[in-house]
Amino acid sequence: MTSEYLAMQSLVQRLGNDHRWHLGDMGWSYHSITGAAEGRRIKVWEDGGEVVAFAWLDLPGHVDLLVDPARPEYAAEALAWSDTEAREGKRTATALETETHLIAAFEAAGYRETDAPFFTHHHHDLAHIDEPVLPQGFRVRHVERDEVEARAGVHRGSWSDLAPSRVTAESYAAVMNAWPYAPEFDWVVETDGGEMVASSLGWFDEVNRTGLLEPVGCVPAYRRMGLSRACNLAVLKAFRDAGAVEARVCPRGDDGYPIPGKLYRAIGFVPGARTRTYARP
Ligand SMILES: CC(C)(COP(=O)(O)OP(=O)(O)OC[C@H]1O[C@@H](n2cnc3c(N)ncnc32)[C@H](O)[C@@H]1OP(=O)(O)O)[C@@H](O)C(=O)NCCC(=O)NCCS
CATH class of the missing domain: 3.40.630.30 (Gcn5-related N-acetyltransferase (GNAT))
Incomplete structure (x- = not known):
């Protein structure tokens, strides 16, 4: 660093x-x-x-x-x-x-x-968090530091719809070494066979008692099964256990990329302030 x-x-x-x-x-x-x-x-x-x-x-x-x-x-x-x-x-x-x-x-x-x-910044008051529920055959857990290869792989698999993701095992290792990354807030959903298929990386700011989700993803073959919902809720619980009172996530707010915002609002996030971009010729 x-x-x-x-x-x-x-x-x-x-x-x-x-x-x-x-x-x-x-x-x-x-x-x-x-x-x-x-x-x-x-x-x-x-x-x-x-x-x-x-x-x-x-x-x-x-x-x-x-x-x-x-x-x-x-x-x-x-x-x-x-x-x-x-x-x-x-x-x-x-x-x-x-x-x-x-x-x-x-x-x-x-x-x-x-x-x-x-x-659009979305906020979640951690006083109430829905219980994470998974379909049969899946489990949710946080990763360990020595799982960098598989962890980078589930990110890449989830984020290559539009163009190949540039995240690699090398770059994910750099993320894991960056303060304040902690594996206790980096969660995945895996199949019975041990394949990671969804992920949610949480970051905890202990001074401001706020957690952030960045990034979140599910590989295409396993979407719309409630895996990201459960994974995110598990991270929110980890934030609360560590002393956080609020969580934040920042999906696109315009109509060009609406699905992540729907996911977060479906698990209790509430929209707040948005970004604005200015230009000078
Ligand atoms: C966004 C993404 C993480 C959703 O993952 P998922 O595991 O399919 O989401 P879930 O099955 O947990 O969905 C939970 C809820 O989110 C909403 N939702 C998820 N996908 C949706 C879709 N395609 N259309 C409409 N609503 C959707 C629904 O409310 C859904 O509940 P329901 O299925 O009971 O209606 C996934 O599409 C993805 O990885 N996209 C590419 C990466 C990305 O954009 N990440 C987020 C960036 S902020």
Whole structure:
């Protein structure tokens, strides 16, 4: 784990639950594709020994920011930095709609809102969790650290409908080594024969007492049997046992990819704030 990663995570955790990121989005996005670092640029700003902002630029020109709302001036600085690093062409930037200091900075820098696909944060109060129920012939359990090959395999099998997944055993091992990954929150459904067929990776932020599901999947031949429902519910129970009071998941909210949102709402998640994407020609 790099010091850059840990610095970003310190800000994600310090700013609590009302922003775009969770420790788990960062853990997954930063580590799950081997070599992805070559296609991005990251800068972290500190003041008085504390991280106050970061910018994550995916080349050629998409930027995601996290800026302490108490230090909104860093949003303009981060956008200006992204201009120096981005390649020629259009710039885009995304924020959660409640991050009004970021949206104000986008607009001041000439960005305008687009109708790009968006993600809707969904929340689950862990005071009540439905009981996980599986069809006969399946069981749900968390993985062990030495199962990286099979664990990466069920992810790839679930996420290759549109294009082959870039997650490999090597990249999944990097995820498993990334703070705060813990196998106790990484669950799978397996058949009687021991084949993993559905999975749900949970990430627990013990300071903010919030768990995140990222990512979730079921291989095509076993879909619509209630396996993902049961797997997710098992992770929610693990979060609660560890002291979490709320769980979050962030599926697409637009009509272009509606099924995950239906799954999460079917198990008790409630939609909240959405992301908004801005562009500058
Ligand atoms: C989304 C996904 C994980 C669902 O897995 P699954 O094991 O088939 O889901 P379940 O059988 O547990 O479904 C539970 C509920 O979710 C909803 N649901 C799931 N698939 C659905 C579909 N194709 N159409 C409509 N509703 C659906 C239903 O409410 C369903 O309950 P029901 O079958 O009693 O109506 C699976 O389609 C998948 O792996 N997709 C590709 C990866 C992905 O997009 N992951 C989520 C990203 S956030």
